[in-house]
Amino acid sequence: MTSVTSPPECLLKPMVFPQKLMMGPGPSNCPPRVLNACAMPILGHLHPEFTKIMDEVKAGIKYMFQTQNEWTVCVSGTGHAAMEAACCNLLESGENTLVCCNGLWGERFSDMAERNGAVVQKIHKPMGEVFTLGDIEEVCVLSPDLYKNNKHNMPPKHWYIFKPVAHIYNCLLLVDSVAACGGVPMFMDKWEIDALYTGSQKVLSAPPGVSPISFSSRAKSKIQSRKTKVRSWYFDMNELSNYWGCDDGPRRYHHTGPINTVYALREGLARLADESSRLPCVSGVKVPDGVNWKDVSNYAMENYKVEIAGGLGAQAGKIWRIGVMGSNATPDNVKMVLRALGEAIKNVQRQK
Amino acid sequence: MTSVTSPPECLLKPMVFPQKLMMGPGPSNCPPRVLNACAMPILGHLHPEFTKIMDEVKAGIKYMFQTQNEWTVCVSGTGHAAMEAACCNLLESGENTLVCCNGLWGERFSDMAERNGAVVQKIHKPMGEVFTLGDIEEVCVLSPDLYKNNKHNMPPKHWYIFKPVAHIYNCLLLVDSVAACGGVPMFMDKWEIDALYTGSQKVLSAPPGVSPISFSSRAKSKIQSRKTKVRSWYFDMNELSNYWGCDDGPRRYHHTGPINTVYALREGLARLADESSRLPCVSGVKVPDGVNWKDVSNYAMENYKVEIAGGLGAQAGKIWRIGVMGSNATPDNVKMVLRALGEAIKNVQRQK
CATH class of the missing domain: 3.90.1150.10 (Aspartate Aminotransferase, domain 1)
Structure with missing residues (x-):
């Protein structure tokens, strides 16, 4: 015994x-409407009632991000999970990344990028100062071997900063908007952002645990034509996008989503859909x-x-x-x- | 405009x-007690009232796993996130892993291990059949270059299967108990398991989104003496263990935990503490x-x-x-x- x-x-x-x-x-x-949603009965992670709620969440994120991107889903984790998902899907070993650091998150993203085998180039400004398009372009001009412009058809690199000089130099533009999105104007498509993510527990007033993320068609093509597998199985967008119904195939069981937190996020997004001022x-x-x-x-x-x-x-x-x-x-x-x-x-x- | x-x-x-x-x-x-916990007011991810709840969750997991391991925490994701956390913390590029496959999850674990750069050796049985200690030992004897016994002091390898012949051959033993733990006897310390994880949405009757995981002192030493960083920042136990108060240092902000789901898990664990029959x-x-x-x-x-x-x-x-x-x-x-x-x-x- x-x-x-x-x-x-x-x-x-x-x-x-x-x-x-x-x-x-x-x-x-979290307002009562959102908290109450957490306490609703559990559904299966592939039940039609739940996949309908997932579809509503996708519609809400597309509205929040102002995007039509097919690959608009949630990561089953908190804001840093979305950051890691953006990083590990877009980057392959040996690829270059330009990170604009004016605070803690630039450093964290650099760390994540290095863990994914990327070669990180950082530029710094003190906290509270912002990078201008000129600052970025200067880096590109000084490193013509890394950041050639469109005509030279280099493999894409990745930028962790706002505003698209990126596409002139054939790079992808990644934006972290965990604390801002929903509270300030955000036009993913118009601003040509290639990867954008946010958290549930900030402007949306939902509990943490599920994080909206979206990839442009450019980013999607890059991910679909990777030479190596995404280093994370849990965050692999080739599977996540199917589970979130972004393709025509039947949804496969990839993992169990955080069901009740998704309910709550749906209510947070519904509150955003009800509002007009930001x-x-x-x-x-x-x-x-x-x-x-x-x-x-x-x-x-x-x-x-x-x-x-x-x-x-x-x-x-x-x-x-x-x-x-x-x-x-x-x-x-x-x-x-x-x-x-x-x-x-x-x-x-x-x-x- | x-x-x-x-x-x-x-x-x-x-x-x-x-x-x-x-x-x-x-x-x-999820019973009402658990669902109601989800709807309780949000606390900060480092507020003392919340870290107290995290400590209670740790105590509950130690009871559930029957372990005294210091590194007993939750991963902020669903069961597959815990699987990935176990995999990416224990494995480094080029290391050998023996995976016993008698179903879908052996294959998934192999996939994850390969994404982490490991060299995977698989042995197969049809679903419904189990591996005996003899089956495992046979593999070890046939591959003496990979699975030397203790005296030869080889670097540890990892096994994804039940029961410890592992330590005779200086390997680490990893066990997936997502669907079983809490419902069947589980003695992590006595059985010399080095990494064990489960889900919240199975026997514990809590919503998915946070997953208990524990590492033995052997596993902890291995992780702390890695030559390379864990490929995932989000799942890195060197940081997660601090956020969960497993060392003497002050808790650092690593990420925002899924607060309300942690409340619910705490209630699921409390129900287990109330019960005696399994x-x-x-x-x-x-x-x-x-x-x-x-x-x-x-x-x-x-x-x-x-x-x-x-x-x-x-x-x-x-x-x-x-x-x-x-x-x-x-x-x-x-x-x-x-x-x-x-x-x-x-x-x-x-x-x-």
Whole structure:
């Protein structure tokens, strides 16, 4: 008889859920309509009722991204999973990638690209500064062996930055819009973006766990003509696109989708379809000299149950990040944050 | 002014959720306690209330797996994501893997291993037959250059099969228990399993989207002494283990976990901690000669809203798979399935 360790005591007590106002860069609060969808009965991952919901989700993403791309699906993971899916599908070993780094995510993408065997070229700007088309074109002109223009018909490279000089130099353009999409204008087709992804837990106010992604026909052709298999089986768009009904064949069982999270995302997208106005959704607020950002954030959480997040990477300690997104984007919430922030700063300064 | 395509009509109507009895090999129905947890308010992915829940989940997985492994966490994806995480963490380019194939998942694991650069050796048996320790040892004896025994101190290889001859030949043992764990005895430490994973939507009766996984100290050492980075950033255990609080350092932001699905998994694990009896959870039922399995499954779904799944791979068309797992494991449900199955078979035979 094999002895069995006892069940853990901590699981015999209920969980506690304080109601917090999530005004950081995400996750944002989920409205009741979205949370209730999570609690709907489970369906099979290939049942017709569920594939209908998947089709509705695809329609919602196409609207959100303003695209007609056939390969518009969800990755069954959170925002970083979509980032990895974009990376591992587009890149093959030995291919060149130009990454424009002005913060943490450029560095992360470079890391992912290297894990996929790509040769990464980085250009840097301090956080808060943006790259102009001129900056990019300069790199292309200085490295004519890597970034030849269209007529030379080089194999495509990949850029992790906004705006398409890319296609002049026969590259593919990859854009991360995890925190912005849905809150700022986004025109994937018009702007000739080749790969675009976002998260569910930001502007869409759905729980994290499933992430919209779309590939242009150029990107699709590149992926379909790869010389090697995508390094990830889970994220392989050749299979994912079939499971999401993007081709004419019957849907094959690739993996079990995160069914209830897909319900919730569908409701988040439906809320977007109901709205017409959009607004910029994460603001950086400079931390005053001599103030410890964390003390202020802690004060706001302790006294107001309001989340105000700090900066990341080079901006750590220098800014707060305040998200006004999804169902949290109301005048009352903004007033509450301003009140908590003002009071917290005064209080922290008084204590010095 | 850029023109905007209209919001999709389909998102302006509500979703429809028929209540189905999910008696296939998963997902199984989620009981109200689990579904309600999904709809609880969102917390930040690093808030102390949430990391406490993560700690409870870890305790629950350790109980379920009967292990004391430090590296016991969840992957933020469904069961196949855990499979990929096990594969890409343990394997490096050029390493040997022995995969015991007696069905679809051995083939899938081989595919994943090859995508990670491994050299795969497969041995085959027909579906329904199992590998004995003698079968494995025979392979080792026939390939002494690959599977030397302990004294020769070869670099570890990986086996995708049950029971540890592995350690005699200085290999690591990887076990997939997506459909079984929690429903059949599982003693990870006693059986010297080096990597074990399962899904949330099977015996635990939670929604899919987060998958328990554990690595032994042997596996941990192997991963920490890799010569190359794990090919996946999202699944890299060196980072995931920190986010899940498995080391003494402060938790770093690696990615946003699927928060609400983690709540639900915690409730699934709590239900397991409440229970004492366990039972085998997926039964294969032979399809009688001359009967089309799909007609029978369709009949059961149309008339009883009961899911009875078909076989996969070599067993496609030959068996039905009936899952009796989690909250569905009641005498009433079994009676219902037997009634639906019996009536369906009669009806299908009558129509011929």
